Amino acid sequence: MPENDPRRVPVGPPGAWPYWVGGVALALINTLILLADDRPWGITLVFTLLGSRALQSVGLHPENWTYFNQGGRDTLLSQFGWADTYLWLNLGVVAGALLGSLAVGEFAIRPWPKKWRKLLLSLGGGVLMGYGARLALGCSVGAHIGGISSFSLHGWIFAVMLLVGALAGIRLFRRIL
Amino acid sequence: MPGKALFALTAPSVVLLVAWRLWEQNPDTAVMWLLGIAMGAMLQRSRYCVAAAYRDTVMFGDTGLARSLLLALAISSVTFGVIQAMRWPDGFPIAAQRISAGTLAGPVLFGIGMIPAGGCAASTLLRLGEGNLRFLWTLAGLVLGSLLGAYHFGWWEKLLGTAQPVYLPAALGWPGAILVQSSLLLAAFLVIKWWERRGSVLL
Numbered sequence: 001m002p003e004n005d006p007r008r009v010p011v012g013p014p015g016a017w018p019y020w021v022g023g024v025a026l027a028l029i030n031t032l033i034l035l036a037d038d039r040p041w042g043i044t045l046v047f048t049l050l051g052s053r054a055l056q057s058v059g060l061h062p063e064n065w066t067y068f069n070q071g072g073r074d075t076l077l078s079q080f081g082w083a084d085t086y087l088w089l090n091l092g093v094v095a096g097a098l099l100g101s102l103a104v105g106e107f108a109i110r111p112w113p114k115k116w117r118k119l120l121l122s123l124g125g126g127v128l129m130g131y132g133a134r135l136a137l138g139c140s141v142g143a144h145i146g147g148i149s150s151f152s153l154h155g156w157i158f159a160v161m162l163l164v165g166a167l168a169g170i171r172l173f174r175r176i177l
Numbered sequence: 178m179p180g181k182a183l184f185a186l187t188a189p190s191v192v193l194l195v196a197w198r199l200w201e202q203n204p205d206t207a208v209m210w211l212l213g214i215a216m217g218a219m220l221q222r223s224r225y226c227v228a229a230a231y232r233d234t235v236m237f238g239d240t241g242l243a244r245s246l247l248l249a250l251a252i253s254s255v256t257f258g259v260i261q262a263m264r265w266p267d268g269f270p271i272a273a274q275r276i277s278a279g280t281l282a283g284p285v286l287f288g289i290g291m292i293p294a295g296g297c298a299a300s301t302l303l304r305l306g307e308g309n310l311r312f313l314w315t316l317a318g319l320v321l322g323s324l325l326g327a328y329h330f331g332w333w334e335k336l337l338g339t340a341q342p343v344y345l346p347a348a349l350g351w352p353g354a355i356l357v358q359s360s361l362l363l364a365a366f367l368v369i370k371w372w373e374r375r376g377s378v379l380l
Contacts, residue, residue, distance in 0.1 A: 165288020
C-alpha cells in the first residue's frame with residue numbers, strides 16, 4: 001500500500017499511540033459506561049433528539065412520528081433535556097479530543113474548505129450516516145460495537161451490511177475524493 | 178514552556194469545574210462527562226475511527242484499525258457478557274432491537290455516507306474537538322439525516338415487516354452464544370489476516 005497515496009487519510013504525526021491502545025481503551029471505557037448508565041455508548045440518538053427539539057420549537061410535531069411511539073421510545077423526547085446522560089457523554093468526547101490534541105500541541109482551528117463540492121460531500125455523507133443510523137437504531141458505535149458486544153444479532157448484521165456500504169461508497173466516490 | 182504549564186493548570190480545573198456543576202444538577206451527567214472525556218482523549222491520541230477500520234482495510238489492505246476494532250469487540254464481549262449474565266439474565270436493553278428492512282438498509286447507507294464524510298459519527302466528534310471545522314458540516318448532516326430517518330422509520334418497518342430481536346444467549350443458551358460469538362470474531366480475524374497477507378487492495 002503506497003504510503004503517499006493521496007486518498008490515504010493522514011494517520012497523524014509519529015507521536016500517535018498505537019491503534020491497539022485505542023481498542024483496549026474503547027472496550028474498557030464502554031464497559032464503564034454500561035455499568036454507569038445501563039446502556040453502552042451511543043452517539044446519534046442525541047442528534048435526533050436535538051433536531052426534534054428544534055422542530056418542536058418551530059411548531060412541528062415530531063413526537064407524533066412512529067419512531068417516537070413504539071419500541072420503548074415513547075418517553076425519549078419528552079424526557080430529553082440538559083440532564084440527558086448521552087448528551088454529556090458526547091460533549092465529553094469532544095472535550096476529551098480537544099484536551100488530547102491540546103496536550104501534544106496538535107490542536108489547530110482548521111476552517112472548512114472553500115469549495116462547495118467538498119462541503120456537500122461532508123454534509124451529504126453526514127445525512128446518509130444519520131439516516132442510516134436511525135433506520136438501524138444506532139451508528140457504528142451504538143449498533144455495531146454496542147450490538148455485537150451485547151450478543152445481539154443486529155450488531156453482526158450491522159457489521160456485514162456496513163462492509164457492503166463501505167464497498168459501495170468507495171466505488172461511488174473514489175474518483176472525486 | 179509557559180504554554181504547557183498554563184494548559185496543565187487550566188485544563189483539569191475546567192474539566193472538574195464542569196463536572197462539579199453537573200454533579201449538583203445530576204450526578205449521572207457528571208460521571209458521563211468524565212467518561213466521555215476519557216474516551217475522547219484516548220481515541221484522539223490513538224487515531225481511532227470505525228469508518229477508517231473498514232475503508233483502510235478494503236482500499237489499502239491496511240488492517241491496523243480493523244484488528245484493533247476486533248480486539249475491542251473481543252474484550253467487550255467478555256465484560257458485557259459477564260455484566261449481562263449477572264444483571265439482565267433475560268437479555269439486555271440494547272438486544273431488544275427488532276429486525277426490519279431498516280436494519281439491513283441502514284448500515285449500507287451509513288457505510289456509503291462515511292466514505293465522502295471521511296469518518297463515522299464518533300470521529301466527527303473527535304475531529305471537531307481537534308478544531309477541524311469541516312466536520313461541522315458532517316454534524317449538521319447527521320442531525321438532518323437522523324431526523325429524516327426518524328420521520329421515515331415507520332415506512333421502513335412496514336416494508337418487509339419486523340422480526341423479533343435475536344439475543345444470542347436467549348436463542349442458543351450461553352455456551353452456544355459464546356461459541357457463535359467467538360467463531361464469528363475468529364472468522365473476521367482470519368479473513369482480515371488473509372486479506373492483508375494477500376496484499377489485497379481493492380479499487
